[in-house]
Amino acid sequence: MGRVRARLFGLLLVAAACLAQQAPAPAMTSDTAEFVKLADDVYAYVGKKNDANAMVIVTRQGVVLVDTGNNQPDTRDIAAKIKSVTDQPVRWVVITQYHGDHFGGSPLFTPPASLLVHDRVARDLAAMKPHQIKSWRKRFPERAQALEGLAPKDMMMSFPDRMTLDLGGKHIELIYVDDQYNIGDVAVWLPESGVMHGSFAAYKDRHPDIRPDYSHGTTITMLKQLEALLALKPRVVVPSHGPLSNVRDLQNMVDYVLLARQKVRVMMDRGLALPEIVKSFEMNEYKDWDRASHFDWMAETIWRELSGLGPIVTKSADRDVTGVVTRVAEAGRNLTLDAQGREIRLRVSSDTNIEGVADRTQLKAGMRVTAIYVEPENFNAALGYDLIELDVQP
Numbered sequence: 348m349g350r351v352r353a354r355l356f357g358l359l360l361v362a363a364a365c366l367a368q369q370a371p372a373p374a375m376t377s378d379t380a381e382f383v384k385l386a387d388d389v390y391a392y393v394g395k396k397n398d399a400n401a402m403v404i405v406t407r408q409g410v411v412l413v414d415t416g417n418n419q420p421d422t423r424d425i426a427a428k429i430k431s432v433t434d435q436p437v438r439w440v441v442i443t444q445y446h447g448d449h450f451g452g453s454p455l456f457t458p459p460a461s462l463l464v465h466d467r468v469a470r471d472l473a474a475m476k477p478h479q480i481k482s483w484r485k486r487f488p489e490r491a492q493a494l495e496g497l498a499p500k501d502m503m504m505s506f507p508d509r510m511t512l513d514l515g516g517k518h519i520e521l522i523y524v525d526d527q528y529n530i531g532d533v534a535v536w537l538p539e540s541g542v543m544h545g546s547f548a549a550y551k552d553r554h555p556d557i558r559p560d561y562s563h564g565t566t567i568t569m570l571k572q573l574e575a576l577l578a579l580k581p582r583v584v585v586p587s588h589g590p591l592s593n594v595r596d597l598q599n600m601v602d603y604v605l606l607a608r609q610k611v612r613v614m615m616d617r618g619l620a621l622p623e624i625v626k627s628f629e630m631n632e633y634k635d636w637d638r639a640s641h642f643d644w645m646a647e648t649i650w651r652e653l654s655g656l657g658p659i660v661t662k663s664a665d666r667d668v669t670g671v672v673t674r675v676a677e678a679g680r681n682l683t684l685d686a687q688g689r690e691i692r693l694r695v696s697s698d699t700n701i702e703g704v705a706d707r708t709q710l711k712a713g714m715r716v717t718a719i720y721v722e723p724e725n726f727n728a729a730l731g732y733d734l735i736e737l738d739v740q741p
């Protein structure tokens with residue numbers, strides 16, 4: 348899974364969202380996160396403003412946490428919410444989707460907790476580069492000692508298809524729906540209470556962010572997942588993002604995906620080319636749903652699927668550079684570098700590994716630095732390249 352590529356798409360998404368015209372207020376969770384009891388010893392952490400959700404299962408033998416929060420404050424908030432309902436330690440962390448907003452909080456819990464992931468995610472975690480491991484360790488400064496010398500793969504268990512976890516009186520099923528483009532998304536099912544974490548496929552009132560790089564699967568992947576989840580007839584469903592849903596919402600999403608595919612198919616049958624299809628694609632039947640900004644990618648993804656094409660591959664290369672910081676903006680998020688007369692714009696993200704200063708807010712003009720950044724093909728350099736590593740010279 349290309350984390351960098353996913354980040355790049357995220358960046359473009361923000362830009363697209365800013366440009367989107369004023370639409371009716373979309374379905375949105377509240378301004379503060381909520382911790383909702385779904386059944387005995389089962390809770391949903393509903394992220395603020397459609398930020399990532401999580402699920403908490405308390406057992407007599409420890410807590411199972413499903414996903415780890417949108418960002419560090421949310422992760423710490425999840426830990427505090429768990430403490431407010433039990434003294435049991437977090438023992439397992441299930442990752443339903445290997446994206447930063449679901450996986451990124453894991454270093455707050457592992458170790459002593461262990462990660463439980465699909466085999467495909469396990470392979471990605473095992474292939475983490477040294478700089479990624481370093482930035483994973485640094486996400487929570489209070490964990491520096493506990494994580495010394497560790498990587499996520501050092502406390503990880505994975506499964507290929509289905510897995511059952513019986514823990515302290517709770518029966519928990521993990522479900523991976525097999526599809527070549529399911530990159531490791533899993534659902535978590537509690538048959539005794541009818542509660543499910545439905546991962547990416549289970550959105551309510553939110554346009555799915557299906558992308559041409561298939562980093563969230565395809566519409567066919569989604570339909571296969573929805574079919575498997577619907578068959579279980581869940582009473583309440585925690586989606587990856589947004590309001591809690593139920594079996595009716597899963598069926599709504601099936602209808603939605605089928606309609607979206609039909610719209611693209613009709614345009615293809617009429618001989619429209621991809622740019623026209625992307626321009627014309629709409630889902631006006633779902634006007635109050637969040638994230639209409641996903642339409643362009645959805646249209647292109649469905650077009651690729653119906654044309655029998657695989658995922659679009661954005662090539663990128665890691666580049667080394669040495670230079671002097673000439674400008675710092677947005678509290679260190681954006682830097683301009685003079686590299687022997689060549690000007691380079693760089694972006695600091697939460698994944699950037701910074702050495703030599705405590706954090707990005709300490710960055711100042713005049714500092715000599717060496718850096719590693721990602722250069723994607725056909726990228727607008729003015730937007731700034733994503734920094735992997737920044738080493739400030741003493």
Ligand SMILES: [Zn+2]
Nearest residue numbers: 399446448587
């Ligand atoms: Zn997410």
